[in-house]
Structure formats: C-alpha cells, structure tokens
Amino acid sequence: MSSRKLGLTALVVFGSLMAVTFLAWDGIAARINDRALDRFEASDIPTARLYWATLALTGDATAENNLGVLAQRGYDMPPDPDLARAHFTTAADKGSAVAAYNLARMGKDRYGTDPEEVRRHIALLKPLADAGDPHAAAEMVRRLYFLNRAEILGIGEGLSDLRVSYARQAAESGSPVYLYLLGQTLEERYGETGNLADLGEAVEALLAALDLGEPRGASALAGIAWQTPARDLAGLPAAFSARDRFGWWKVAADGGLLSAKCAIAVNRLREISRQETLPQAAQAPGPLDAETEEALAYAEDCATATRETYRVDNSPFGRPALYAGRPTGSYPALSNSPAYAAKILGIVYAEGRLRPRDPDLARHWFQRPLKEGFPHIEDMLNAL
Structure with missing residues (x-):
C-alpha cells in the first residue's frame, strides 16, 4: 500500500474513531445531566451542582445553563444575578436557546421602560421564536404586551396582530398554558377591534385549554361571560353558553x-x-x-x-x-x-x-x- 493510501486510510480511521468518541461522549453527557436532574429533584443541590460544573468544563451548554438557574434561584446559596447572567451568556454563546431565553427574562427593566433593554431582549427572543420555539414565542407575546412597544420597535399599528401571531405559534405546540395565552391575546384584540371572529376563536382556545387541564381557561371564560355585551355572546359555542360567570368560576375553583x-x-x-x-x-x-x-x-x-x-x-x-x-x-x-x-x-x-x-x-x-x-x-x- 502506498504511503498516500496509508495516510488516507489512517485519516479515515482516525475520523471514524473521533466520531464514535463524540457520539459516546454525547450519551455520557446526557446520562450525567439526567443524574444531575435526579439529584436536583431529590433536593441534593450540591451534588447536582458538582455534576453540572464538571459537564460545563467540557463546554456543555445545558450544564452551563443549569448552573445559571441555580445561581438565579439561589439554591443552597444566596441568589447571584451576575453569576447567573454570566452562565446564561456563556451557554447562549454555545447555542443554547433555553439560555438565551433565560437571559432575556433576566432584564433589569422587566416592564420595558428602557428602550435599549427592550430591544436587547427582543433581539434575543425573536430569532428563537421565528425558528419555531414555542417558549420564546410565548415570551414574545408577553414582551409585546405593553403599549410603548410599538414606538420602541417602530412597528406602527400592527402590535396586537404581532402578539396574536406569536400566540398562535406558541399554541400550535398543544400546551394548555399556551392555548390559554392565545385565548387571552385574542380576547384582548377583540376588545380593541370588536371583531367577533377573535372572540369566537378566543373562547374555543380557552375551552381547549380547560379540556387539557388548565383551570385558568375557566376563569378567563368567566371574565368573558361577565364583561362581554349580550349581543356579542349570541354566536359563541354552546359549551361556553351553558354556564354563567359564576359557573365558570366554579369550574376554575374546583380545578384548584x-x-x-x-x-x-x-x-x-x-x-x-x-x-x-x-x-x-x-x-x-x-x-x-x-x-x-x-x-x-x-x-x-x-x-x-x-x-x-x-x-x-x-x-x-x-x-x-x-x-x-x-x-x-x-x-x-x-x-x-x-x-x-x-x-x-x-x-x-x-x-x-x-x-x-x-x-x-x-x-x-x-x-x-x-x-x-x-x-x-x-x-x-x-x-x-
């Protein structure tokens, strides 16, 4: 065998071994992370922290993010927002969508009176939401809620439509919480425009959320039954009309x-x-x-x-x-x-x-x- 062929063969073998090694390490890292989660759920925070700190040294973004959660929440130590932000930033730079989401939610000005802070958070969340992440889409709905967003982001009068678009995207995941969020968002737009199609879709989303075990869906339906003019209630689903506001509140109360x-x-x-x-x-x-x-x-x-x-x-x-x-x-x-x-x-x-x-x-x-x-x-x- 020529030296050139021998070199190519060695390169292929080396590449194959490296691929197997990486695949094996991915499996090992996943098992270590699962073990850390088990220790966390058992309230053994020091051991969970040790597992994640070890994984983080290898460049594992999930472990880095989870160290950020421990620092942010103050598990077995005082909360340390600066340390949490550093962990989240490192994990986000390594491609963790969850860490980017967590970093956006750590804003000092949560209600968005600081335009630069708003733009920075939206810049973190929007690519994730546009890529189909339902959690980021749901947070975009919340981030776009305040009235000053249209001015800060320069999007004119389309703010409520943008919120509904992201709410629909989040609800496509089938999460009862996101169906509830969609119902709330559509009801809000109905309040702005009087569009009965929005009200009907809101009720359907809230009924679906309730069917999946989200009791706040019933509470929101009570609010619609209470506040909506009688003329607008006529065409809504029979499942909604079967109860008045107290009936829907009772369903929510029975749901805890x-x-x-x-x-x-x-x-x-x-x-x-x-x-x-x-x-x-x-x-x-x-x-x-x-x-x-x-x-x-x-x-x-x-x-x-x-x-x-x-x-x-x-x-x-x-x-x-x-x-x-x-x-x-x-x-x-x-x-x-x-x-x-x-x-x-x-x-x-x-x-x-x-x-x-x-x-x-x-x-x-x-x-x-x-x-x-x-x-x-x-x-x-x-x-x-």
Missing part, C-alpha cells in the same frame, strides 16, 4: 384556582350585601343557602392566602433544561384580592349579617386590609 375562589367570594358577597332585606344573623340564625355558605368558605380561603399562595402558578416552559425560567402570574386586581376578601369578612362580622355579630372576629379580618392601605378601615374599626 384560588383566584377563582376569591372572585366567587367577593362577587357573591357583594351582591348579597346590596340586598336591602338582608337579614341580621342574630335575628334570623337559620341556615344559609349553599351558594352563600360556599362564598363565605371561599372568602376565608382567599383572605388567609399569602401573596405567594395567591399568585397563579404559570409554568409554560416545561423542563427543557432543569426548571429554567418558570414565571408566575402577577398579583391580582385589588377588587378580587385576599385583602378585599378579608374586608368583606370583617363587614360580615361587624354588622352581624350572614354570621352572628362578633367584634373580635371583625377586628381580626380588618387587619389585613388595614395593613394594605384600604380606605375607611380605621373608621370601621373605630365603629366597633
């Missing part, structure tokens, strides 16, 4: 959504309080109807909830690498908040309506709205 319990409690008890013939409990201590009893029980659940408990868990991002970037919903509107439910319970016991008058319990329930700055609570306490 605390905010739906708060909505039922606050709205039912407010409606009852407007009845001129509402009996004093001390004078008429007979049993209450089931809906009122349920509303009072829900009010106590709501009024005792912490902000963290109340905040709706919104984890659409699955587990592409660790539990990266799981956001939570925002704190609710004041009118359905735990403090408002506590205020209503205070009034119930202060006035002796629905329950026998009990000044001590009234004072107890009034403390939360007092601390959160509700008006007139001091006057109510003084009246006791």
Whole structure:
C-alpha cells in the first residue's frame, strides 16, 4: 500500500474513531445531566451542582445553563444575578436557546421602560421564536404586551396582530398554558377591534385549554361571560353558553384556582350585601343557602392566602433544561384580592349579617386590609 493510501486510510480511521468518541461522549453527557436532574429533584443541590460544573468544563451548554438557574434561584446559596447572567451568556454563546431565553427574562427593566433593554431582549427572543420555539414565542407575546412597544420597535399599528401571531405559534405546540395565552391575546384584540371572529376563536382556545387541564381557561371564560355585551355572546359555542360567570368560576375553583375562589367570594358577597332585606344573623340564625355558605368558605380561603399562595402558578416552559425560567402570574386586581376578601369578612362580622355579630372576629379580618392601605378601615374599626 502506498504511503498516500496509508495516510488516507489512517485519516479515515482516525475520523471514524473521533466520531464514535463524540457520539459516546454525547450519551455520557446526557446520562450525567439526567443524574444531575435526579439529584436536583431529590433536593441534593450540591451534588447536582458538582455534576453540572464538571459537564460545563467540557463546554456543555445545558450544564452551563443549569448552573445559571441555580445561581438565579439561589439554591443552597444566596441568589447571584451576575453569576447567573454570566452562565446564561456563556451557554447562549454555545447555542443554547433555553439560555438565551433565560437571559432575556433576566432584564433589569422587566416592564420595558428602557428602550435599549427592550430591544436587547427582543433581539434575543425573536430569532428563537421565528425558528419555531414555542417558549420564546410565548415570551414574545408577553414582551409585546405593553403599549410603548410599538414606538420602541417602530412597528406602527400592527402590535396586537404581532402578539396574536406569536400566540398562535406558541399554541400550535398543544400546551394548555399556551392555548390559554392565545385565548387571552385574542380576547384582548377583540376588545380593541370588536371583531367577533377573535372572540369566537378566543373562547374555543380557552375551552381547549380547560379540556387539557388548565383551570385558568375557566376563569378567563368567566371574565368573558361577565364583561362581554349580550349581543356579542349570541354566536359563541354552546359549551361556553351553558354556564354563567359564576359557573365558570366554579369550574376554575374546583380545578384548584384560588383566584377563582376569591372572585366567587367577593362577587357573591357583594351582591348579597346590596340586598336591602338582608337579614341580621342574630335575628334570623337559620341556615344559609349553599351558594352563600360556599362564598363565605371561599372568602376565608382567599383572605388567609399569602401573596405567594395567591399568585397563579404559570409554568409554560416545561423542563427543557432543569426548571429554567418558570414565571408566575402577577398579583391580582385589588377588587378580587385576599385583602378585599378579608374586608368583606370583617363587614360580615361587624354588622352581624350572614354570621352572628362578633367584634373580635371583625377586628381580626380588618387587619389585613388595614395593613394594605384600604380606605375607611380605621373608621370601621373605630365603629366597633
């Protein structure tokens, strides 16, 4: 065999061995990452960190991203945003879409009053979303929500259409959370344009999200039933029309959504309080109807909830690498908040309506709205 042929043969053999080695290493790295995830789920954070730190030394982007998650969330150490940002940047430079997504969500100015920050985050997310990543598409919907986005990005009046486009792309993944996001986004555009096709598609998306186990779909349907003019409700699916707002809130409450319990409690008890013939409990201590009893029980659940408990868990991002970037919903509107439910319970016991008058319990329930700055609570306490 000539020296040239021998050299070519050696090169081919060497290349084949390297390919086998790389393939074998990919399998080993995947097994190490799985073992690290198992240790993380078992709350053995130091061991998980050691596995990922070792993998990161080999240039593994997934491990680098997961080290960023540990630093960002403060697992077994104080949160370190700068260290997290460094890990995410390194992983993103190595091609990790998850790390680029996490890096975008780490912006100092989350609500986008800094135009440069907005442009930087969109620049990270848009290529991922346009390449078909549903998580990035969903985050684009959220990033494009604020009104100043059109001005910052220079896209004229097409902002709501762009949001809907990304919401549809995210929903194509079949995720119930993204179907819920699509329903919300379409309902929002319906509110802007009055387009009944958007409303119909929103209801269908929310019903589909609910069928897949997303209870917030039912809560959103309650909002549509409550706020939409009757003339626009006529052509909506029968599955939606079969329940009123309280019926949909009940579906959401039965699905474990605390905010739906708060909505039922606050709205039912407010409606009852407007009845001129509402009996004093001390004078008429007979049993209450089931809906009122349920509303009072829900009010106590709501009024005792912490902000963290109340905040709706919104984890659409699955587990592409660790539990990266799981956001939570925002704190609710004041009118359905735990403090408002506590205020209503205070009034119930202060006035002796629905329950026998009990000044001590009234004072107890009034403390939360007092601390959160509700008006007139001091006057109510003084009246006791």
